[in-house]
Amino acid sequence: MATFIISDLHLTEHNPVLIKAFECFYHKLFLNDRLIIAGDLFDFFVGLDPEDKVQQQVRQIVKNAASRGIATYFQGGNRDFLVDKKAADFFGMKLLPEYYVVQTKEGPALLLHGDELCLNDRNFQRFRALSQNRIIKFLFLHLPLAWRRKIGAAIRNKSQAQDDQRHLAPEKYGIAHSAAEICLERVHAQIMIHGHFHAFGAHQNEFGDRSYRFSLGCWDKNFSYFVCDRNKLELVQKPMEKLF
């Protein structure tokens, strides 16, 4: 009964290897394990699209896992915040709130995608506030699909540019520790697990003694995941070819 957490796969039809990797990752899991996808599973998601091959494939992969007794949970990222309950149902995933607590042997761990932690990037936070607005979400999902695809591509390009700049200006695009601390206090946790920054690493004592921050990497040349069960808690990164 282990919990596996992954994020930032950025699945797109232009990279079928990644979709295969996602499928292969499930082979690491067994009956009663669960997989939590902590955002940015899709390179961008602008609503259910019957012609979208990636969406069909994801649905099939999740379904196959479910038939092996593996449940899949989903928490939206900044690329796929438009996955609502209806979409999650379509994929066979259970939708999680943007803050979710996972129990580990070291105590409760707060799981979040992590985009709310780059507080210093004002433009992104403005976009985030808009994108979280229910009315705007509703209106957007009722636009014609062609418009949504166009807007989605623009959002993805902007986000891609931020990903590229992150290492150049970490003080602007990097993690704001004060924000992380507030999030942790709110749920009385000392452990944080997040993605978004594409900066794989385990950090100890950033928020006081015995605090941990596990930052998941994105999937490209490597894949990474967090795993915990009754006996262990571990952040792992391996070369992609190890999955096949």
Ligand SMILES: [Mn+2]
């Ligand atoms: Mn992200």
